Amino acid sequence: MKLFYIDSTMREESRTRLIATAIIDKLSERYEIETIRLDGADFPAVGSRILHDRDNGIVPERYADMARRLAAADRLVIAAPFWDMSFPAALKVFFENMSLYNITFGSNEKECYGLCRCEKVLYITTRGMNIRTGDALEQATPYIKALGRLWGLGEIITVAAENMDYSTPEEINEKVNDAISKGLEICRDF
Numbered sequence: 001m002k003l004f005y006i007d008s009t010m011r012e013e014s015r016t017r018l019i020a021t022a023i024i025d026k027l028s029e030r031y032e033i034e035t036i037r038l039d040g041a042d043f044p045a046v047g048s049r050i051l052h053d054r055d056n057g058i059v060p061e062r063y064a065d066m067a068r069r070l071a072a073a074d075r076l077v078i079a080a081p082f083w084d085m086s087f088p089a090a091l092k093v094f095f096e097n098m099s100l101y102n103i104t105f106g107s108n109e110k111e112c113y114g115l116c117r118c119e120k121v122l123y124i125t126t127r128g129m130n131i132r133t134g135d136a137l138e139q140a141t142p143y144i145k146a147l148g149r150l151w152g153l154g155e156i157i158t159v160a161a162e163n164m165d166y167s168t169p170e171e172i173n174e175k176v177n178d179a180i181s182k183g184l185e186i187c188r189d190f
């Protein structure tokens, strides 16, 4: 079974990555893991040049190959800090590059449909403010759910720690450990 891990954390001391690493370590007992680290990966934002190439059937082979591996993965894990009420732009740009017709999604005369094999997605995040998953101010989970509908990713599960920027180091530690425990619990049936 294959798991595709998108590490969209952006700081050496990332708390989100601390949580994700413990969970990925556990999942590596059951899954073959491919990690893509977005910090420094510099995927291009899709603009007129790339669209023109796509219209002419040109997609860089390394992106098409990666999208095929993503589409073939049984599980997806995304680690991304909460930035500007959502997630880092590098992750959106990565999604743009992986959102390839006839690889991650297809379409018929009426609508688009997903082509991904994935049945469950685990999205791991930490937030600076005290904003809960499901709050209208939290615009990352709804986006990932919407993309999951386009790509056919199955169930989306969010593990989050909040209020990180207004907590003492001890509290932060506790929140990280709580999120790891929740994540490990989810891993039992993931």
Ligand SMILES: Cc1cc2nc3c(=O)[nH]c(=O)nc-3n(C[C@H](O)[C@H](O)[C@H](O)COP(=O)(O)O)c2cc1C
Residues within 6 Å of the ligand: 009, 010, 011, 013, 014, 015, 016, 017, 080, 081, 082, 083, 084, 085, 086, 126, 127, 128, 129, 130, 131, 164, 165
């Ligand atoms: C560029 C940037 C933007 C951020 N935007 C928000 C935000 O909109 N809302 C919020 O609650 N926290 C925001 N934060 C705080 C982070 O969500 C918080 O510190 C988080 O724990 C960082 O995760 P990390 O330790 O994995 O890097 C932002 C932090 C950075 C660096």
